[in-house]
Every structure is written in C-alpha cells, then in structure tokens.
Amino acid sequence: MNIFSSSSPAEPEYPNDLESSKAGSSSHDGSSDNTGQEFTTSCSSDQSGSRIKAADTFVQGETAAINRSKILMYFALMAAAAAVSAVTYWLLSSEEQNAMRLEFQAYSREILKQATANSENIFEEIYGISKAVTSRALDRGLTWPNVTLPHFDIRANSSFSNFEMVAFAPFVSRENKEGWEAYSKENQDWIKQDYFYRGWEETPPAINEHIHSINLTKDIWFIHRHLVEYNYSDPTIYEYEIPLWQVSPPPKDSSIINMDLASHPVVAHLLWDSRVKKVKEYSRAIFLDFLLGDAADDGLPRGIIIEPIFDDFNDDAEVVGFMLATLNWEQIFQDISFKKGAPVVVEVNANCSSGFSYLITGEKLEFLGKSVNRHDKKYDNFTELTGIMTPVESREGYPPVIHEHRPTDSEHDLSHCTYTMNTYPTVQFEEKYHTAQPIWFSVMVASTFVFTAMVFLVYDILVQKRQKKLLSSAKRSHAIVSSLFPKEVQEKLMNQVDDENSGNMRHGRRGAMADFLDEANPKSDDVVPTGSPIADIFTDATVMFADIAGFTAWSSTREPSQVFILLESLYAAFDAFARKRKVFKVETIGDCYVAVTGIPHPRKDHAVLMAKFARDCMTVMHDVLGRLETNLGPDTTELGIRVGLNSGPVTAGVLRGDRARFQLFGDTVNTASRIETTGQKNRIHVSEETAALLRAAGKESWVELRKDTVQAKGKGELRTYWLKNASDLQSTIEFPQDSGQTESKDCLEQDLLRQKHERLVKWISEILTSFLKQIIAKRKKLEEVNGVSVIMPTTAIGWNHSLCKGGVLEEVQDVVKLPKFDPRTCVAKDELEDLHPVIATELHKYVSSIESMYCANPFHSFDHAAHVTMSVVKLLSRIVAPETEANYSGGNEASALHDHTYGITSDPLTQFSVVLSALIHDFYHPGVPNKVLMNENSKISALYNNKSIAEQKSVDNAWQLLMSPAFENLRGAIYSNTDDYNRFRQLVVNCVMATDIVDKDLSATRKARWEVAFTEQANNDFSELTVNRRATIVIEHLIQASDVVHTMQHWHIYSKWNAKLFQEMFSAYQKGRLDTNPADNWYEGELAFFDYYIIPLAKKLHECGVFGVFSDEYLTYALNNRKEWERKGKKAVSEMLSTVAMKS
Secondary structure (H helix, E strand, C coil): CCCCCCCCCCCCCCCHHHHHHHHHHHCCCCHHHHHHHHHHHHHHHHHHHHHHHHHHHHHHHHHHHHHHHHHHHHHHHHHHHHHHHHHHHHCCCCHHHHHHHHHHHHHHHHHHCCCCCCCHHHHHHHHHHHHHHHHHHHHHCCCCCCCCCCHHHHHHHCCCCCCCEEEEEEECCCCCCCHHHHHHHCCHHHHHHHHHHHHCCCCCCCCCCEEEECCCCCCCHHHCCCCCCCCCCCHHHHHEEEEECCCCCCCCCHHHHHEHHHHCCHHHHHHHHHHHHHCEEECCEEECHHHHHHHHHHHHEEEEEEEEEEECCCCCCEEEEEEEEEEEHHHHHHHCCCCCCCEEEEEEEEEEEEEEEEEEECCCCEECCCHHHHHHHHHHCCCEEEEECCCCCCCCCCCCCCCCCCCCCCCHHEEECEEEEEEEEEEEHCCCCCCCCHHHHHHHHHHHHHHHHHHHHHHHHHHHHHHHHHHHHHHHHHHHHHHCCCCCHHHHHHHHHHHHHHHHHHHHHHEEEEEHHHHCCCCCCHCCCCCCCCCEEEEEEEEEEEEEEEEEHHHCCHHHHHHHHHHHHHHHHHHHHHHHHHHHHEEECCEEEEEECCCCCCCCCHHHHHHHHHHHHHHHHHHHHHHHHHCCCCHHHEEEEEEEEEEEEEEHHHEECCEEEEEEHHHHCCCCCCCCHHHCHHHHHHHHHHHHHHHHHCHHHEECCCCCCECCCCCCCEEEEEECCCCCCCCCCCCCCHHHHHHHHHHHHHHHHHHHHHHHHHHHHHHHHHHHHHEEEEEEEEHHHHCCCCCHHHHHHCCCCCCCCCCCEEEHHCCCCCCCCCHHHHCHHHHCCCCHHHHHHHHHHHHHHHHHHHHCCCCCCHHHHHHHHHHHHHHHHCCCCCCCCCCCHHCCCCCHHHHCCCCCCCCHHHHHHHHHHHHHHHCCCCCCCCCHHHHHHCHHHHCCCCHEEEEEEHHHHHHHHHCCCCHHHHHHHHHHCCHHHHHHHHHHHHHHHCCCCHHHHHHHHHHHHHHCCCCHHHCCCCCCHHHHHHHHHHHHHHHHHHHCHHHCCCCCHHHHHHHHHHHHHHHHHHHCCCCCCHHHHHHHHHHHHHHHHHHHHHHHHHHCCCCHHHHHHHHHHHHHHHHHHHHHHHHHHHHHHHHHHHCC
16 A cells, blocks of 8 residues: 655755854854855755755655555456456356265265165065965975965065065975975965955966976077077986966966976076075076066066075075065165256166166156166266175075085076166256356456455545655654764664564563463452442342262263263253253353353243253253263263252352352352252252242143252251153153063163163274274384284184183283384374274174173173273273373384383283273173082083183183184284284283182282282383283283272262172072072171272282372272271161062
C-alpha cells in the first residue's frame, strides 16, 4: 500500500534564532556588522535548500519503492485470481468425480453384499432338506437307496423360494438296480400325494420304472468357446447310477423320474466330485431342458446346485445320494435396488466360459447377454470384484476327506466353474453427478479477486490524499533533524530507537508466558480482587449429584490412563446430553458429576428437565460401559451410577482468585449431595422438594415413595422418593419366584454372561494382538539385520511335547534364556503393521475356544483368568526404569530399559507368553485343590505323578489346542524357529507352574532361586546367566502376584473374589470331595495366607525393583486388606456361609 505521495509540499517555515544572535553579537562595528549579517543569511539559505533537497530525495526514493511494490502486488493478485479459480474448478470437479465414485462404490458393495448373501442363503436352504432326508432314513431304519421323504413337495416349496426345481436322487449300484426299480414302482404314490396338496385335479402319469439315460437334444451351453465332446474311459463312473427320484414341483412329464443323472457329462462329474470330497457343488451354466423342458428355452443362464446326502451324521459318514436344485442366475440379484435409479452393469465372469452380463436400473434387472465386457472401457478402474456362488468346503460333521483325484481331471475342470462378479458404472450413472457448480464457483472466485482489487485501488487513492499531509510533515521533520544534528549523530539516534523497539518486541515474545502466569498467580498485594463480585441467588433450581458406584474399587485394578479414559468418555457423553437438554454443568469432582437447572437462566420446568437429564445419564452410561469393556477390561460393565436430585434456592457465582470457577452454595446443594450418598446403585434418588415439583408438573407417575426414611448427615431423617424407570438399567433384575420366571431369569443371566465373555474375548484378543504385532515387526527387523529369513514351517515345530514325557512339571527351567539386546532390532510404534486377517481370526478363535472350554467354577473360571490377565498387563506396562522413558526408536533409552528390566521389556515374545499364560493358567480347572485330586486317585493325578495336577493339565490342554491344524498361521506368527519355540514353551510352562503355590518343592525351588539372584553378592553380578535368572524370577512372581491380585486390590475386589473361592470350596465340601467344612478355618486361614504368602510376595515385587510405584500400591492394599479382614473377617465368613446355604 502506498503510504507516501510524490506531490510537492509547501515550503516549511524555519526559526530565525540563529540569525538574531548573529546580529546582536556584531553591533559595535557598522561595516563589519553588515558584512557578517549577509554572510550568515546566505549560509542559512544554502543549508536550508540542501536539507529540503535531501528530504525530497528521501521521499522520492521511498515513494518509488512503494509504487514498485504496489505494481508487483497487483500482478500477484491477478495471478492468484487465475490460479485459485483454476484450482477451484479442479477441486470441485474432482469432488464431483469422487462423490460419484464413492456413491458407486457404496452401491456396488451393496450389490456384492446382497448377491453374496443370496448365494449363501441358497446353499443354506438346500442343506437343510438334505439333512431331513438323512434324519428320515435314520429315524425309520430305512436302507439306502430305498428312501422316500413324505410331503417332499411341501418341504421343498416352503424352503426353496429361489429354485425352479428341487429333486432328490439316490445312489443305486448295479447290483441294486432291479431292486430299486421294483421299489420305485411300488412307492410312486408320493406323486399323487404332492398333486393332491398342489390342488391339481388331473391324474399324475405313471412313472418310468426303469432307470434310463438322458437324451441330450441340445448343445451344452457355456462348456467352452466351442463344443467339447465327453468320452468316458473310467469304468468307476458306471459303478453307480443316480436316478432322479422325488421332484418338486411334481412332474407333469413322468419321464424324468428314474432318469440317470450320471449319463449327463457335466452333472456326472459334479456328482462324482461331490461324493468323493463330501462337499456341495455348483455347476457351470448349462442348458437344463432335460429337467425343465420348454421353460429352459428363455435363454437365461442357469446352473445346478448339488448337496450330498449322508447315511448318518458321523464324521465318517458316506454319501448315499444328492439333493439337486436348478437355479436361475436372476435369483442371485433379487432384492437389489438403487434409490437414484441410475443403471449399473454387473458382469459375471467364469473361469470356464465367457460369462454373462446384467443391467440393474433401480429395481429393474435386465439380462444383457451371454458375454462380458459390455461396460464402457473408461470405467475399468471403477470395478468392484468379489467371488460368488462359491460353496463352503465342508459342513459341520461332514469333514472333507483326503483323496487322490480321479484321472479325468481335464474333464472334471470342464464341469466346475469359479464365478466372480464385477460391477461398473454407466454414462447415465456419471451424469447424475455432473453439475455446473465448478464453473460457477470458479467465476465467483475470480470475481471476488477482481472486486477485491477494485476496492483496494479505491482505498489506495483515498490513502494517498491523506498521506500528502503526512509526507509534508515527514519532510519538515527530516529537515529539522538534519539541521540540528550531524549525520553521524542522526545515525546513532536512529540506531538507538531501533534498539529500543527491538527490545520491546523481544520482551513481547519472551514475556508472554510470564505475564500470563503473573496474572494467574497474582502478587501478595493483589490477592484480593477489586470490583463487585459476580454472584446472585436463584430461588428455583434443581441440583444433581451423580457418583459412579464401584469406581474406587474398579480404579484400584487399572492403570491411571484407563481411569481417565473411563471418566473422560462418561463425562463427554453426559456433557452432550447437558447441551441438548440445556442443563448447566457445574463441575466434576473426581467421579462425581455436578449439574444444575434453573441457573444461569431461570425456568419453571427445572425439576422436570433435570429428571430427564438424570435418565439420559443412566442410559448413556450403560451404553458407554458396554463399549469400553473391550478396552478397559473385565468388570467395567459392573460399574453403576448413583444419582441424587434436590430443588430449592441456590446461591451461585464466580469465585475469583486462582483458578476461578463458577460455584454453587447453599443448603439445597448440601442436601442434594446427601440425597446422592444415601441412594442406591443405578437408581435416581429424589428429595421431597423435587418430587413435589414433578407432581405439580403433572408427572405423578414418575416418582414413587421410598419405603424407608433416610438419615442424612446434618439433616436428620428425610422422606425421599425414587424416580421410576431407573431399574431398567440395573445390573440385576428381580423376578417373581415362580418356575417360569426363574427360568427366564436364568436365561437372561446366561445371556448377559455370554455377552460379557464375548467382550472379554475381544479385549484379550486385542491385547495379544498388540504383542503379536511387535513380535512380527521385531522378526522382520532381525531378518533385515541378518540378511536372511529365519522362518521355518510351523508344522515341523511344536509337536515334540506330549503327555508321555514325564509331565509338564519336568520342563520347568531354573533359568529361561532371553535374547540379548540389539539396538538394530528396536521397533518404533509407527513401524507396527496390522495383523494379517487370517492370523487375527485364528487368534480370536483360539481365545474364544479357551473361553468356551473353561469350567463354570465360581472362582477358577474364565472371569478369574481375565482378571489375572488384566493384572499381568498392568504390571508389564509398569515395568520401567527410574528416570528413563522407554523410547523404542532410540538405542540408549531402550538399552537402559533392557538392562534395568533384565530383558523383559525388549522381548515381545516374553510378554506375549506371560499374558497367554495368565489366560490359560486355570484352563479345565476341576474346581477342587490338587490335594483332593490326589486323594481321589484319579487317572489324571496318576498321569501327572500327583504333582501340580491342575496346572499341568491346563498347560497340556491349552497347548494341544494351540498345536491343532486350525491355528497353524497363528503359530507361525508367534514363533518362526526352534529357539523361539523353545523359549515360548519354557515361559508358558514356568509361568503356569508358578501359580501352584501349594506344592512345597516348587515353592522351595523358587525361594532358593530368589536368594541366589537377589543377594547382595549377586547385585554386582551382571553376567548373562544372572540376568536371565532374575528375569525368570521376576516373570514368575509377576504371574504369582496376578493370580492372587484380588488380595492386593481394593477391599471390595478382595471380598468379591474371596466369596467366590469360598463358594467353590464349600460346593466341593457339599459334594463330599472335601473332608472338612472350609468355614471352620477360613478366617484363620486368610490371616495366615496374608502373613506368610501375600505380604511377602508384595514385598518381593518391591525388592526386585522393576515395577515402580505399583509394587508399593500392591503392598499397601495387601496390608490394608489384612487389617480389614482381621476386623471384619468373622462376620464375612458368616455372611458367605449364609449366602452359599441359600443358593444350595
């Protein structure tokens, strides 16, 4: 912008002080005086002219520079206008193209999804009736092939809405041919029966009682690009004949009955392959006139679905016949529509033929012909591809058999097709998304720049007029400075001014934070705020206190980050409803949420509004906890909320000072807090004042009187109410004690438990996935460092451990060797990759299988395994070196952490093994101590030599499951060589065996190893053997502490799990498996357990020095629980005894 003008300013007026002084000083000599005055005047005039000239030169230079900048700016503005307009047009056009692409992709995926679902439903439908035929034969003791399914047409017609024909064809050997023909002649009444149910009055024709071949009158469609002749040289094909028997709809032409399907070249190979592999099949598109007659002349593609029928439901069942169904491909695309009605091309490709195409327009399906590539080539990159009509490999109970393929593979391939489906947009589809917006917006952008340039030009003219005065003043100022100071002094003055300005700027940058902190933390003489306080009284308001029930106990088992995730998620959900309801959130105090209505904007319905908001909080908390349990671990959904409401006058305002906040004061607030604390979990407790306002608002049905009165601190006895419908979200639901309702309650509890276990399975799978990703990433780094792959086939690893090798106990190692630290194999978080879907699926399946096989014990259960897993993960996350952050992208910090934690933190396989051990450590636990199993002289106790029976069985069962073929890819992700496998096996064995704390030999061995590893002499020993011994001991104590972690957590957690263990032991006593009543010495036993095991174990966690402050936390909880048990234990035993007695 031009801030100076080039026009000539008026001449400045200069003072005559210098001239007057000169005249006064020369008054004694007249001639001299005149001469001096003339000289002085001349000099002054010359200096003034030179100063003005210098000022003009300065102004002209500045003006020329600004004019050049102005021209450059106008040029840049026009260039920007052109560039931005072009970019705008490109972006909007691209957005339209992307919108079209996204819409097409969404629609295409919907087509693919629906088509896939339809194909799957088709296979499911025919599978059901095949099982019905098998059941019929087994129930009636029928001998194959002489089997007829009653009401075949009714069954087929009710199940198969997608087929044109459904038929049943048994296998008939050459020896049974005459017997079958006699049987079919005697049992053809099924046709009359089906005619009758169809309401057909004509008499059905007599069937052809002899098995006869198919008369192929037309070419087989889509065999290849030319006709292929089928010649059969394999005599085994003719060992059986496959006569068509029962048909739905019943045939008008009875000649198809007893028609030998094995005489059709394509069908014969399908049937034979289905029989050998014991799987369903789907044929290539063929001409079906031999089955459908003239109905097959419409030219539409059809195929045959084959479902094998077995003689029983055992794994070794044999195929004795087939269910056969004809399918028109249009059925695959039924129920598919597009709301915009734009056409889309669907091309079905086959590896054995040229395929065929359809056009889907809205709900209309049009067959384009028996070929593909009918779409516009410019949409080739838009295609969405998927497999379709691909039957599953085998059915449950019908496993595929391993067999050598028949020698007619070339002919077999001609009968089978793999179908894929591609979708493409059309020109009409794309036109739906083309608009004039890109052009219009580009013109608008260009016009905006032009308009801006015109405004700027007008503004520049106005500024130039104003700047003329400023330039004139600047000239005079420059002349005055030049007249008063020499050039050197002028430069110093200007430099000083520049320095002062720079100092001010530097103070502004550096002092911003200090100024802010000074304002937030005023000096002592500024402590008392000045001015009137911001406060007022609100006579009509309703206050809500909402507290998370069970939060203190729950948070004692979590990491700090998990606690804050829970609170932030809940409070964010509450805040969203508060904004929606216009409720004012006052503050959060720990796990207590405080809100108010009627403040700061008074309203009459404040009580009704707060009641609705309280219900919203109840509902959303239930939903949030359900979502968070998969991230925060077990028992999260067992949390609840306790809400208290009270209405009345409230004093509110801003309390100034440090961290100023909006605050509420008064008796109404105090009473609301008391109402909340005297309430119940998952219920809304309402004061009498709030209830009265609700009734006055016509909401009498919302509240019900609480039966008992409340004793509130500082308030005495209060009559209160419950806000109804809160019980909908209670964790427990009361049912009337009749048998039907009791059964419903049991079903509901089982369903809730199943949902909880599904969430826990997902949570544990995600934890194991995080370690597995680190294992794979570290392995890749190792391969890069070594320059060679270390992967070996997992089928060759992992089968050398069995029950006949002396038991798992013999494998316990004093020292497990962990890998040495190599900074080149450190993996940063951004280098982790997602697991392959196959591995992720197998991992989830393995955890789910473990869950499903856990015994339903009160204590030694899957819930307990999840609780132990959570503690293991917590302790692993807290293994940190003092004053060191684990930065896996840097070698120094990672090396220090490796050394301090004895290599545990730098080996993800170790961490994975410990977490897996926590999951399986009570797998198949029988619910009684090992001592009971020994006394019972069971086979399993003898197998394990009466040592650590339950623990060894857990390892063997879990290991056998992991080594099954179903988890081969998972094993390949866990370990890739023998060293990794051995370390994995040793860690799992040591960890699980460490949970046997009763075996005296194991305990003595662990104690001896501890003394060797952590003595004063060993503290200075950093040899590899000593470091690995310490790592082994730390890992074992980690899982030992986690196994009994409930004793080192909040009292409520300890009480819950202690009651479960008591229930389990008392149940064994009732069944006669325990000799003594556990209640007799439970109180004393727990005290001894704390004194001789729990507290020493917690101290060892501290002494090993790798768990940070968490070891102190565990010890503190252990000491507190021991003290509480000593005070409350006898009463607790009495209550537990009463509870188990009621349940029994």
